[in-house]
Amino acid sequence: MGNPSPLNASSTPDLERNDSGHFLMNETVRKFSWQGLTVTVKDRETKKARDLINDISGDVQHGELVALMGPSGCGKTTLLNVLARRAASAGAKVLGESYVNDAQMGSRNFQRVTSYVEQEDVLIGSLTVQETLKFAADLSLPSSVSKRERMDRIRTLLEAFGIQNQANTLVGTPIRKGISGGQKRRVSVASQLITNPKILFLDEPTSGLDSTASFEVMSYAKELARANNLLIIASIHQPSTTTFNLFDKLLLLSAGKTCYFGAISAVDSYFSDIGYPIPAQTNPAEFILDTVSSDFANSKEEDRVGVIQTAWANSNEAKLLERQVSERVCSTEKSVNKASAEEETRSGTISITIALLHRSFVKSYRDVIAYGIRIAMYLGLAIMMGTVWLRLHPSQDYIQPFINAIFFGSAFMSFMAVAYVPAFLEDRATFTKERANGLYGVTPFMVSNFLIGLPYLFLISLLFSIVSYWLSNFQPTAEAFFTWVMWIFLDLVAAESLVVLMTSIFPNFVISLALVAFANGLWMSVGGFMVTQKILNPFWKYVFHYIDYQAYVFQGMMVNEFSKRNYSCGADCRCMWATDLEDQCLIRGTGVLESYGYPTGRTGKWVGILLGIIAGYRVLGWIALYLRRS
Known part of the structure; x- marks a missing residue:
């Protein structure tokens, strides 16, 4: 990949206005400043208050690109989250203020003029580059922006970031190769610029990239900031010399305190003045990071870090910064809290839900992991079941095999829903990122996730039943067949809802997989097949059996x-189940049901209970996502 060509105003999106000429806010964001930012948490070991960041101030003008640097654990991400008004840390206490155009701005409006690009590229691999930007526009732009205007923005951003030739290329999945790492970073940034934000936060935008790709990404960011008066603050770790020199300003942290804030061009002279000159032919970023690092330092080197922090606190530059921010804020009484008409007409819940449904549909038929592999798995299970329990006869010797086949079909169909865990984890990660950027809430995500799965689960149920039901020779009537399909479908919907609940609470692949498998094992044990409900231990019966969705599926089938x-x-007429047809050498099927304690005529009730369990899983999943912000 070559170096990006310079951007100009005519080839980049106008971040001051949308394409129809409406301003997103009543004022242009000319400057962004913060004063005395401090984040305090309780230390787990000492139980005493500990500062993650301490008394950080700064001032950024429009068109500037700011580097937020420091050794690992210095508080870069914490500060970036505080500046972006995201959660700093669990149980953290945040002090200090931030100002837009020297005035405080309400959180809702602040969210509308800012965007945040995560360290990891949370992109849907089965979408193309253009589709990624298209769905970002559908989810974030107000209804007043027409389809043509949206496409104009997308085309302009593709050209601005030099990815127009990859517009129809998939982002990439573990199975299908897509665009490069540097191009993914550009797509991530471009998707956040679709709303024309005024302030952009980048968390480690060059993470995982080589020096050439890092320079490429930051070059595009710098040219975009200059051409459109965009404010960009990026946390970055150990950039190359060429990448470091792209930045206009540097905020250097160590142990949560400021070591330097000012122009990149003044870094050399400042560190020379305080006794730490940067050697010639040395990467300045690497040198100053080593100088302020205390990770593996002895007491002398720790004293050095303290000296550098004290030198900054007592410097004329720090005092001037504090005075400028204080004077501007005190002399300003305006506030940036009024939203424009365009903001008030942002896409509603229904429009967002439809957009999410559309995106999920595209993903589901392209991403074989989501449903393709699962369909193949269930078809394999159907063939195995149908051939193991092949052509069962309506005689008493086959009654137990019929029961075993019913249990196997219902229990293992739901157990294999664990295959949905990775697909939902990807969807959840995308939701978490988009929710943090204020695009939509929990309800559209949960509704779209539920609806998009229904047709695929019904298809799986139908295909599984067509193969297994007739091979095993269950009751050969259309009514019985479609009732079987209904129970398999409800079984899968409940199992997938259980996956959604567990993964919403524990968004970790191994943990959620283990918990879903354990829960399904529990439901198998208390469902009524292993031990009939008539003799099941009262604890398991009254605590778990009646909330076991597999139990209702099994007894319904x-x-x-x-x-x-x-x-x-049989030939000797020795009936294993005594019923009123014994004198005819027959067993009435209801006799088998009575031995399990299953009455007839309650199908509607059981379906209602099962729907209630499904709704309960989904509501609990909604609550888990609502309460959990990451």
């Missing part, structure tokens, strides 16, 4: 098979 079917007792 049992009633479907045995309520209207009779079975022969």
Whole structure:
């Protein structure tokens, strides 16, 4: 990849106005400043208050690109989150103020003029580059922006970031190769610029990239900032000399305190003045990071860091910065809290839900991991079940195999829903990023996730049933077949809802996978097949059996098979189940049901309970996502 060509105003999006000429805010963001930012948490070991960042101030003008640097654990990400008004840390106390155009801005309006690009590229790999920007526009732009204007913005951003030739290329999945790492970073940034923000926060935008790709990404960011008066603050770790020199300002942290804030061009002279000159032919970023690092330092080197922090606190530059910010804020009484008409007409819940449904649909038919592999898995299970329990006869010797097949079909269909865990984790990560940027809340995500799965789960249920039901020779009527399909479908919907609940609470692949598997094992144990509900231990019966969705599926399928079917007792007429048809050498199927304690005529009730369990899982998942911000 070559170096990016310079951007100009005619080839980049106008970040001051949208394409229809409406200002996103009543005022242009000319400057962004903060004063006395301090984040305090309680230390887990000492139980005493500890500052993650301490008394940080800064001032950035429009068109500037600011580097936020420091050794690992110095508080870069914490400060970036505080500046972006995101959660700093669990249980943290935040002090200090930030100002836009020397005035405080309400959180809602602040969110509308800012965007945040995560350290990891949270992109949907089965979408193309252009589709990624298109769905970003659908989810974030107000309804007043027409389809043509949206496409103009997308085309302009593709050209501005030099990815127009990759517009129709997939981002990339573990199975299908897509665009390069540097191009992914540009797509991530471009997708956040679709709303024309005034302030952009980048968390480690060059993480995982080589020096050439890092320079490329930051070059595009710098030219974009200059051409459009955009304010960009980027945390960055150990950039190359060429990448470091792209920045206009540097905010250097160590142990949560400021070591330097000012122009990049003045870094050399400042550190020379305080006794730490940067050697010739040395990467200045690497040198100053080593100088302020205390990770593996002895007491002398720790004293050095303290000296540098004290030198900054007593410097004329620090005093001038504090005075300028204080004087400007005190002399300003205006506030930037009025939203324009365009902001008030942002896309509603229904429009956002439709956009999410559309995006999920595109992903689902392209991403074989989401449903393609699962369909193949279930078809394999159907063939195995149908051939193991092949051509069962309506006689008493086959009654137990019929029951075993019913249990296997219902229990293992739901157990195999664990395959949905990775797909939902990807969707959840995308939701977390987009929610943090204020695009939408929990409800559109949960509704779209539920609706998009229904047709695929029904298709799986139908295909599985067509193969297994007729091979095993269950009750050969259309009514019984479609009732079986209904129970399999509800079983899968409940199982997938359980996955959504567990993964919403524990967004970790191994943990959520283990918990879903454990829960399904529990439901198998208390569902009524292993131990009938008539003799099941009262604790397991009253605590777990009645909330076990597999129990209702199993007994519903049992009633479907045995309520209207009779079975022969064999040549010697020794019937294993005593029913009113024993004198005819037959077993009435209801006798089998009575041995399990299953009444007939309650299908509607069981379906209602099952729907309630499904709704309960989804509501609890909604609550988990609502309460959990990451």
